[in-house]
Amino acid sequence: MAEEPRTLADLDPSLLGPEHTAFFLDFDGTLADFRDDPAAVVLPERERHTLAALAKAADGAVAIISGRPIADIDRMLDPLELPVAGVHGLERRNAGGEVFRTALPEAPLAAARARFQAMARLHPGLLIEEKPGSVALHFRRRPELEPQCLEIASSIVETHMELRMLHGKMVIEFKAGSATKADAIAAFLKEEPFRGRHPFFAGDDSTDEDAFNKILKLKGVSMKIGPGATIAAYRAADIDAFREWLAALTQQYNRTERSTAARA
Numbered sequence: 001m002a003e004e005p006r007t008l009a010d011l012d013p014s015l016l017g018p019e020h021t022a023f024f025l026d027f028d029g030t031l032a033d034f035r036d037d038p039a040a041v042v043l044p045e046r047e048r049h050t051l052a053a054l055a056k057a058a059d060g061a062v063a064i065i066s067g068r069p070i071a072d073i074d075r076m077l078d079p080l081e082l083p084v085a086g087v088h089g090l091e092r093r094n095a096g097g098e099v100f101r102t103a104l105p106e107a108p109l110a111a112a113r114a115r116f117q118a119m120a121r122l123h124p125g126l127l128i129e130e131k132p133g134s135v136a137l138h139f140r141r142r143p144e145l146e147p148q149c150l151e152i153a154s155s156i157v158e159t160h161m162e163l164r165m166l167h168g169k170m171v172i173e174f175k176a177g178s179a180t181k182a183d184a185i186a187a188f189l190k191e192e193p194f195r196g197r198h199p200f201f202a203g204d205d206s207t208d209e210d211a212f213n214k215i216l217k218l219k220g221v222s223m224k225i226g227p228g229a230t231i232a233a234y235r236a237a238d239i240d241a242f243r244e245w246l247a248a249l250t251q252q253y254n255r256t257e258r259s260t261a262a263r264a
């Protein structure tokens with residue numbers, strides 16, 4: 001069994017110098033609060049400022065690593081535009097603005113979508129989210145239906161082994177293609193401005209564990225937000241504790257930069 005992660009207070013901020021850290025951040029449950037309808041989620045103004053200031057301090061080495069499509073993240077960060085990996089690594093836009101997408105077979109996803117739609121017609125409150133290369137069934141409004149949703153999902157898995165199932169918080173998702181959040185982080189780290197930096201990744205869900213594993217192998221800093229089993233090295237008690245910590249860290253960077261400038 002993995003050791004219990006250390007707390008935010010145990011994390012030495014000098015491990016995360018802005019000039020040698022590559023920041024990778026999950027979005028929902030990490031920067032933005034959950035809503036019953038994922039389309040209703042908003043990024044709080046302070047977090048938008050934190051991200052902008054963090055990107056400035058780290059010379060642009062800040063990327064969002066989300067299950068949402070890139071277009072969704074852009075809309076929520078607007079007017080800020082950051083490098084993004086979307087749909088759990090199926091899409092990626094690098095710091096130079098180049099977009100990479102995995103080519104995917106459509107038929108198995110269409111079959112999964114049809115099964116989810118049939119289920120949603122029977123049970124009002126279930127919500128289907130369609131993304132490039134993926135389809136998700138959200139049961140946040142009908143949590144009692146989790147067992148039935150899982151049952152449908154496992155029957156989809158049996159007939160469509162080429163689909164990858166992700167079971168997150170109040171959501172079951174099928175993704176075509178094997179690219180993961182970990183793959184997206186590895187791809188960013190081969191490019192400027194991330195190359196040669198130590199990676200940091202924060203995420204809240206079981207679907208972030210593959211990325212934590214990658215970060216551990218790369219000797220970076222991995223941080224789980226909220227409760228739940230994890231292999232991450234650090235844990236923030238909840239999303240508010242994490243956002244406070246990130247805002248304070250970013251302010252500290254900017255203070256240091258100002259005082260260095262004043263001395264020069």
Ligand SMILES: [Mg+2]
Binds near residue numbers: 030205
């Ligand atoms: Mg999340």
